[in-house]
Amino acid sequence: MSFLVTGATGFIGREIVRRLLMARRPVVALARRRDGVTARERMAAAVGRLPANNDLDVVEGDFALPECGLGHGDWRRLRATVETVINCAGDTRFEPDAMEPYVAGHIHGPLQLLEGLAGGRLARWAQVSTAFVCGSRTGTILERDSDVGQIFHNTYERVKLEAERAIRAAGAGQSIDVRVFRPSIVVGTAPTTVGGNPSNLFFGFIRMLAALGRMPDGAPPLRVEAAPSAPFNIVPVEYVATSVVALAERGDGVGQTFHLVIRDAPTQDAVLRTIMGYLGVRGVCLVDAWREPLKDPSPFERAVARALEPYRAYLRQGVRFDDATAATLLQRCGVERLALSTEALHTLVNEALAAKNPSHERALASVD
Numbered sequence: 001m002s003f004l005v006t007g008a009t010g011f012i013g014r015e016i017v018r019r020l021l022m023a024r025r026p027v028v029a030l031a032r033r034r035d036g037v038t039a040r041e042r043m044a045a046a047v048g049r050l051p052a053n054n055d056l057d058v059v060e061g062d063f064a065l066p067e068c069g070l071g072h073g074d075w076r077r078l079r080a081t082v083e084t085v086i087n088c089a090g091d092t093r094f095e096p097d098a099m100e101p102y103v104a105g106h107i108h109g110p111l112q113l114l115e116g117l118a119g120g121r122l123a124r125w126a127q128v129s130t131a132f133v134c135g136s137r138t139g140t141i142l143e144r145d146s147d148v149g150q151i152f153h154n155t156y157e158r159v160k161l162e163a164e165r166a167i168r169a170a171g172a173g174q175s176i177d178v179r180v181f182r183p184s185i186v187v188g189t190a191p192t193t194v195g196g197n198p199s200n201l202f203f204g205f206i207r208m209l210a211a212l213g214r215m216p217d218g219a220p221p222l223r224v225e226a227a228p229s230a231p232f233n234i235v236p237v238e239y240v241a242t243s244v245v246a247l248a249e250r251g252d253g254v255g256q257t258f259h260l261v262i263r264d265a266p267t268q269d270a271v272l273r274t275i276m277g278y279l280g281v282r283g284v285c286l287v288d289a290w291r292e293p294l295k296d297p298s299p300f301e302r303a304v305a306r307a308l309e310p311y312r313a314y315l316r317q318g319v320r321f322d323d324a325t326a327a328t329l330l331q332r333c334g335v336e337r338l339a340l341s342t343e344a345l346h347t348l349v350n351e352a353l354a355a356k357n358p359s360h361e362r363a364l365a366s367v368d
Contacts, residue, residue: 002026007088009046011195015241026055063109079120086126092195094154118174126248131182133161153313183260188237203352213281225289230318231265246333258326
C-alpha cells in the first residue's frame with residue numbers, strides 16, 4: 001500500500017518523501033505543473049538524488065481544479081493503492097492576494113481528495129498544520145487546544161485551523177483516522193519559495209551576523225525589537241519530517257494532535273547569544289518591544305526591521321507549546337525528543353553559512 005504525499009515539492013513535503021523512500025515505502029507524490037514545468041520535473045528537482053529502485057510515482061493534480069485535476073484512471077488507481085495521505089499542501093503566504101484559490105488549496109482541495117479516496121483503501125490522513133493556529137495566545141498551549149476564540153495574527157493561521165476542523169469532520173463522516181501535526185517555525189536548508197521564507201530569513205540573519213563579525217572596522221551596533229525572555233519557537237525540518245513519518249501510521253496515534261516543537265525551547269536572548277558567541281560577533285542585542293520600544297533606529301536597524309516585519313508578531317509573542325503526546329509516542333518509536341542545544345544551534349549556523357543566499361537577503365545585507 002502507498003503513501004500519498006501532497007505538497008511533495010515543498011519545504012516539508014520533500015523531506016517527508018525522502019524519508020519514506022529511504023525506508024523503502026511506496027510513495028505517490030501529488031504535484032502541480034507550474035510555469036511550463038511538469039509535475040515529474042518539479043518533483044525530481046525537489047527531492048534530488050534518491051535511492052536506487054525507489055518506488056516513487058508522480059501524479060499531476062491541482063487542488064484548485066474540480067476533482068483535483070485528476071482523471072478517472074488516476075482516481076481508480078489511487079483508491080486501490082493509497083492507504084495513508086500526508087497532506088503538506090497549502091499556500092504559506094500570511095495574507096493571500098485572492099481568497100478563493102487560497103481556501104481551495106487549504107480546505108476545498110484536500111476535502112475533495114479525502115472524499116474521492118474514501119471507499120477505497122484510505123484509512124489514515126495526516127494533516128500538516130502549524131502550532132500557530134493558537135493565534136496571538138500566550139503562555140502554554142496544549143496539543144488538544146483548538147478553537148478557543150483566539151485572535152489570529154494573519155489569514156494563514158485562521159485558515160489552517162479551519163482546515164484542521166474541516167478535515168477532521170470529513171474524516172469522521174467517512175470513518176477515516178485524521179491526525180494533525182503542528183510544527184512551530186520550521187528551519188533548515190530551504191527552497192526559495194514562500195514555504196521556505198521563515199527559514200531563509202532566519203538563515204539570512206545568521207549570515208548577516210557572520211558578515212558583521214568579519215568587518216575590519218568593527219560591526220555597527222544593531223538592536224532588534226523582540227521578546228528576549230520568550231521561547232524561541234523554531235524546529236529543524238529533519239525532526240518534523242522524521243516525526244510525521246514515524247507517527248503517521250502508529251496504532252496508538254489515532255485521532256491525535258501532535259506539537260512538533262523543541263523541548264523546553266531556549267529564550268530568544270539565549271539563542272542570539274549562542275549564535276553570536278559561535279560567530280565571534282558583538283554589538284547585537286534584543287530590545288523588549290513591550291517595555292522599551294526601539295528609539296532613534298539607525299538606517300541599518302531600520303533595514304533589518306523591514307526584513308523582519310512579516311514575523312514581528314512572532315518575535316513579540318511569549319508562547320510555549322506542550323508536546324506531551326508527541327513526545328510519548330515518538331519515544332516508543334525510538335525518536336528522541338529534540339532539544340535546541342548549543343550543538344544543535346551550531347549545526348544550524350553551519351547550515352546557514354553553507355546555504356545559498358536567497359534574493360530577500362539583500363535587505364539584511366544593507367548596512368547603509
